[in-house]
Amino acid sequence: MCGIAGIFNQRPSETPDAQTLVNMAAIMHHRGPDGFGYKIVDNTGVGFSHARLTIIDLNEERARQPFVSADGNLMLAHNGEFYDFKRIRADLTAQGARFRTKSDSEIVMHLYQREGLEETLKHLRGEFAFGLYDQKEDSMYLVRDRFGVKPLYYTHTDEGVVFGSELKVLFAHPSVKRKFSSEGLFHQLIQVMVPGSTAFEGIHQVPPGHVVKVQRKEGKLELSEIKYWDVNFPQESEYPGDEVDEQPYIDGVRKHLLEAVQHRLTADVPVGCYLSGGIDSCAILGLSAAGTQTSVKAFTIGFDSSEYDETPIAQEMAEATGADHHIMRLNADDLYDHFVKTIWHTERTIYNTLGVAKYLMSQQVNQADYKVVLTGEGSDELFAGYxxxxxxxxxxxxxxxxxxxxxxxxxxxxxxxxxxxxxxxxxxxxxxxxxxxxxxxxxxxxxxxxxxxxxxxxxxxxxxxxxxxxxxxxxxxxxxxxxxxxxxxxPLDRAQYVWIKTMLEGQILTWGGDRVDMANSMEARPAFLDHHLAEYAFTVPPHLRIKGNKEKYVLREAMKGLLPETLYKREKFAFMAPPAHTDPKKWKAVEKLAEQFLSKEAVEEAGLLDFEEVQRTFAKHESDEVSIDEKVQLDAVINHMLGVQIMHHHFVKTDVPAMAAQRARELDWHA
Known part of the structure; x- marks a missing residue:
């Protein structure tokens, strides 16, 4: 896992500034603290840069990106992991390919040279985002994995196209505007985003399962979007009836999940597991422990509210598997103390401080000298857990x-x-x-x-x-x-499709996933989002995903032998941090942040919110006449108000290009 950046100027004669490319890598040093690289293709107006987190092929000099093909035609910057790459390397080598690294990333160029992009994408299994420049075509391809585990942003400026793994990477380029759009602001306040959008004018995401092609024609850049994969459930009429034999589906889920976990244990560094009290992470830990010869390191978040704390079940699972169990216990005021820093990394608002808790946990994973963990994300999406x-x-x-x-x-x-x-x-x-x-x-x-x-x-x-x-x-x-x-x-398939396209990509995999994990140079691997497993899960009849009142039925049965009885029988519990209204200390921490970011002066300076309405919202939250569920909703709204003000502070008020240049100087990263 790493961070990538690049520039494709409209005119070939406009050579990208080398130090800007370095600065773009430096501002995402957290994604790749183990080294950086940049390359500019002469007389093309194209340059890429890369910040590297070493996980596969630890030889920094040999595996430094961006990669350039032997004939000089292709340039690649890649973030993420390709699984089953050893088999693909062997097959390509037998066909005459010559690899210069042990990295999984290099397979992209060799596959592309032999089969073209459309066929190449069919071979790629994992979590990835990459930029690939083809000099003969004078085209650049921005590619994102099927579910959007890895982020990839781009914008079209007056000079050309700028792309990167994070918004701040784009903002490090002096030509990229840093301005909220009114629609983007609205969506930040209501939590759910329009797929492919951001809070900022002119800044887009490559949608999951898509390629954005940038091609230079007659001195202009043409952008087109191509879908190469989608969540494709069967027609309702194609499902078998209620009397279908369950066992083949149970066996199929077990087989595909085990394969997905085994692939994600591949690394040249130790691999741990995130562990909550849910069957998803417990299943991942159980399969990981069964598939390795050593004790697996498991990391758990514990809250000081018994209603939200899942550590007792996590401890039971850790003991059953012989895991080396690390529990991080969080108090109410820990979360808002790190809210501002978390927003710097999420680059969007968060409705619940679970994102902060995940940020703090990745910090402890890093301190334990782990760079990789397997996670349970994606299970609820595939097997209808929510x-x-x-x-x-x-x-x-x-x-x-x-x-x-x-x-x-x-x-x-x-x-x-x-x-x-x-x-x-x-x-x-x-x-x-x-x-x-x-x-x-x-x-x-x-x-x-x-x-x-x-x-x-x-x-x-x-x-x-x-x-x-x-x-x-x-x-x-x-x-x-x-x-x-x-x-x-x-209907269940339609509901799952919408969740996967909105909440999974826009929330769980961003402020609950990559952005807070990579904030501390830690790669999360969600085995359930292996597309081979997913494509099989789509064929499981709805009544075997939710059977009676039991959600994730087919997964429970597939993992029954691994799970403690209390967990096997337990109903799905949404993993959330306790909301602000549940604890006086936490609410005091909210008020302290509001004094700084939601003061009259701060609100009027940003020009995003109406100060009188902000005050009314706080007054309503503190009213004794407001119901508990309305307080939960207002907690989320207040988090969003704080979030947009903090985003303004981080990305509009702050001179991001100057900050990126300063970061490069501190790291001694220079062109």
């Missing part, structure tokens, strides 16, 4: 049930989701006309955030508010979804 999926299954997938059974389902949903109501579940039903038109209903996963629109709109500064008064955030999101992937699908 409360929102059970709700949609009940509302739209089980309308054939007798009234008595439906009532029992409804009571169970209400009883078991109290802690997430107002955050992961809407306080009240919210209907988006655009979603209803696109897919037949408004998925429960987007309802809590879209329902905040009426709260968020008045918070936007008056001169910006007029630009979004008629803006429909639900329509903006729904418009990005591929209708071909929704038509004819089971």
């Amino acid at each position: 409360p929102a999926f059970r709700k949609d299954m009940f509302l739209h997938g089980l309308d054939h049930l007798p009234e008595g059974e439906r009532k029992a389902w409804q009571e169970l949903l209400e009883k078991n989701n109290k802690l997430v109501k107002g955050a992961m579940l809407a306080r009240e039903e919210y209907v988006s006309a655009a979603f209803n038109t696109k897919m037949g209903f408004t998925p429960s996963c987007v309802q809590p955030w879209l329902s905040v629109s009426s709260v968020a709109l008045p918070l936007i500064a008056k001169d910006r508010r007029s630009a979004v008064e008629d803006y429909d955030p639900g329509k903006a999101i729904a418009d990005t979804l591929d209708e071909d992937m929704l038509i004819g699908r089971h």
Whole structure:
């Protein structure tokens, strides 16, 4: 895992500034502290740079990126991991390829030379983002993995295209504008983003499973977007009936997950595991322990609130597998003390301080001299683990049930989701006309955030508010979804598709994943998001994902022999940090941050929020007349208000190009 950056100028005669490329690498030193490199292709206007975290091929000199092909035609900068690369290397070598490194990254150039990009992508298995320049074509390809585990941003300036692993990498280039868009601001305040967008004007993400091609034609750069993979569930009519034999699916899930874990244990450095009290991370730890000869290091976050703390179950699993168990215990005021630093890394707002907890945990992983951990992310997406999926299954997938059974389902949903109501579940039903038109209903996963629109709109500064008064955030999101992937699908499949396209990529894999892990030079490998496993999971009938009231049924059965009985029987619990309203110390920490970032002076200087509405929001939060689920919602809104103000401080008010140059000087990284 590393950080990548690059420049593709409109005119070949405009050679990228070498020190700017170095500065772009330096500002993401946290992603790659083990070395850096840069290359400029003469007379093309193209240059790449790279900050390296050594995990495979520890020889820094030999494996330094960017790579250039032997014939000089191709240049590559890669972030991430390609699994099964040894088999691919051997096959290519048998065909005459000559490798100069032991790195997994180098396979891209050899595959591309022999088969072209479309076929190359079919071979690539893992988490990755890369830039590839083809001098003969005078084209650059920006490629992102299938689920968006690895980030990749780009923008088109007056001079050309600039890309990088993080927003701050783009902002280190002096020509890249650092300005909030009104729509981006709105989405930051309601949590859910439009896929492919950011908070900033003109700054885009390469969507998961896509390639952005940049080609120079007649002195101009043409950008096009190509989808190479998508979440493709079967047609509802293609699923077998309720009487289907379960065992082949149970065996298939076990087989594919074991293979995914084994691939992700490949590294030239020690590999650990994140461990919570859920079956996902426990399954990963169990399979990892079974597949290695040494004790696995397991890392767990513990909270000081018994309602949110999962350490007892994690300890039980660690003992069962003989893991070397490290528990980080967090107190209420630990989280907001590191909120500002976390936003520097997430580059977007966060509704819950779980992102801060993950940031602090990656810090401890780094201090324990680990660079790689396996994680359980992706399991809930594949096997329908979230409360929102059970709700949609009940509302739209089980309308054939007798009234008595439906009532029992409804009571169970209400009883078991109290802690997430107002955050992961809407306080009240919210209907988006655009979603209803696109897919037949408004998925429960987007309802809590879209329902905040009426709260968020008045918070936007008056001169910006007029630009979004008629803006429909639900329509903006729904418009990005591929209708071909929704038509004819089971309601549960449609709900999972929307979550994967929105919350997984925009939240779990960003501020809950890569951005807070790589903040401390730590690579997370989500085995469940192996696309071979995912493609198999898509074929599992909905009634085997949620059977009765039991979510992730087929996964539970596949992992039954590994899991402690209490965990096997336990219902899914959303992994969240305790919200601010649950602890007086934490609320005091919020107020302290508000004094700095939500003061009248700070709000008016940024020009993003309406100060009077900010005050009203705090007053409402402190009112005794507000219900608990409304407090949960207001906690999220206040986190978002703090977040946009902190983002303004980090990325607009601060001179980012100067900061990047200073960082390069401190590291003694120079052209």
